[in-house]
Amino acid sequence: MQAISNHKVVVLKEKGVTLPKGFNAGGMNCGIKKGKLDLGYIVSEVPATAAGVYTTNIFQAAPLVVTQESIAKEHKIQAVLVNSGNANACTGEQGLKDASTMQKAFANELGIPEHLVAVTATGVIGELLPMEKINPGIGQILQAENEAEENFIQAILTTDTAVKHIAVQTQIDGKTVSIGGAAKGSGMIHPNMATMLGFITTDANIAHEDLLFALKEVTNQTFNMITVDGDTSTNDMVLVMANGLAENNLLTKDHPDWDGFVTGLKIVSEELAKKIARDGEGATKLIEVTVEGAQNQKDASIVGKSIISSSLVKTAIFGTDANWGRIVTAIGYSGVQIQPNAIKVAIGPYQVFENGLPCPFDEAEVKNYLEQETIKIFVELNLGNHSATAWGCDLTYDYVKINGSYRT
Structure with a gap:
């Protein structure tokens, strides 16, 4: 394990989204792709404050539409379900129905309200999801053999040649607060974000408005400062979940440890962004x-x-x-x-x-x-x-x- 001290933030390069308290993740192959994991999840023990930034492409994929509507209800989610190999973009009303079906099915498996599940996808545009494969997969995904962070970060990949994950820890109110991240992306990246999915978890206690402010500020300095080929995709999303299990006092911009949290969030985002840029399709540098x-x-x-x-x-x-x-x-x-x-x-x-x-x-x-x-x-x-x-x-x-x- 390599640890680097940086402005009271410790970087753990071999950790990721399950380092923060109360998060687990996993993945499996449900048959969208041959021989590779293609269905992944992150679950929090309790509902988490959520904030997201999304593609600037006018053609937004169905899962992004469903997820944004869900988060808007109470700014919380408890789980994320993601499939790779099929973007579920430009698929019309059926695409929206399929995204909602995935959301409902995973919520049923977890025993939580539907709107607490975010769904997203990456892959080929314009093809309907193979729901006859995905539905049985959702029914099996929570089995013990599928639970592992490595399974999740493998399940979200498309043309990536390497996994992308990192975590940091900092002190807030004397409590250890962790921030973990995982991402996929190697092509169609553009300064306004594109075929890129980023997932960030933290056990910090923070209100939605302040979490969204921090995410937008950091995104403009990191994910929106990378490019591979100038294209902007239909499925971009960076999503942050903060479940509060570190039990620090509520973080706001006026909190004395605010800068430490934002620094940690920026380190995670910047490292993921650099990994995406380095893994550009066919890239050598x-x-x-x-x-x-x-x-x-x-x-x-x-x-x-x-x-x-x-x-x-x-x-x-x-x-x-x-x-x-x-x-x-x-x-x-x-x-x-x-x-x-x-x-x-x-x-x-x-x-x-x-x-x-x-x-x-x-x-x-x-x-x-x-x-x-x-x-x-x-x-x-x-x-x-x-x-x-x-x-x-x-x-x-x-x-x-x-x-x-x-x-x-």
Whole structure:
């Protein structure tokens, strides 16, 4: 177990959604996918305060519609049911009925009200769910052999090549509060979120309004700062469940330990976001772009996302080509008002552009740096004091292979 102290927050890289008190998780194969787990769950011992952020795509998948309606009733859920292999998106009234059927069936298994179950899905768009397989699966999913966090994080995957989970702990009112997370996503990621599911659990005692505020604030700095290919999916969702079993005093923005909780939530979200970006379909490298000296936070974010979204930058990184011109071009068309002669650009430790002109650098040394798995790009705008960091991945031959035959 690797633990890292960070602003009174301890990071547990091998833990996840079951570290907080009162949560368990599991998964199984119900037959949507061949030979792989495809139906997973998270359950809290008691109803949990819930908050979510959802895709910006106008075409929202049926499970997202059902889940948002359920959470709106009393801002609480007690369980999450997720299937992979079929997105249940663009499936009309039947898709909504199927999502509601899944919700009701799992609620019956747990003996709780239907609206306390959130449902979500990921996979192929436009195909009806195979309910003749899913319904029997729901009836068996709570069996002891299916209960394991590893089963859950495997059951939510599609084209992912690696599982994504992490947990942290911090002290609030002298109580140990845990925050755990798991996610899936490797393609169609975009700064406004896309084919990405994130599940975060915590045993903190916190009101819905403050939990939602924290989630939105953190999401804008983490999940909304990643991209793989610029597409925005129908099924995005990040959901947080807070069951209060740590028994701290109610957390609000005025609580003296508020910053510790938000820091923990940000660490979990950022690590999951970076894992998603690194696991981009066919990717070989994680690209981290840090923009400093912006007039405001929004401008810094826009410039960072413009760079990591550039197909030309991404292919240059894949080809280990120190083509700083592509980076400068992405800054220039970002829409942010800049002063070209004030900008500095560095690839790793190597300054490549300054004051509107290229800097002399050793091509071989920079090429050698670009062979690494994590590539860092630094941009100084010299216009203010605001900064932002964005994450993406390189664009490879394998990306085309994977997405050219996704349905087959």
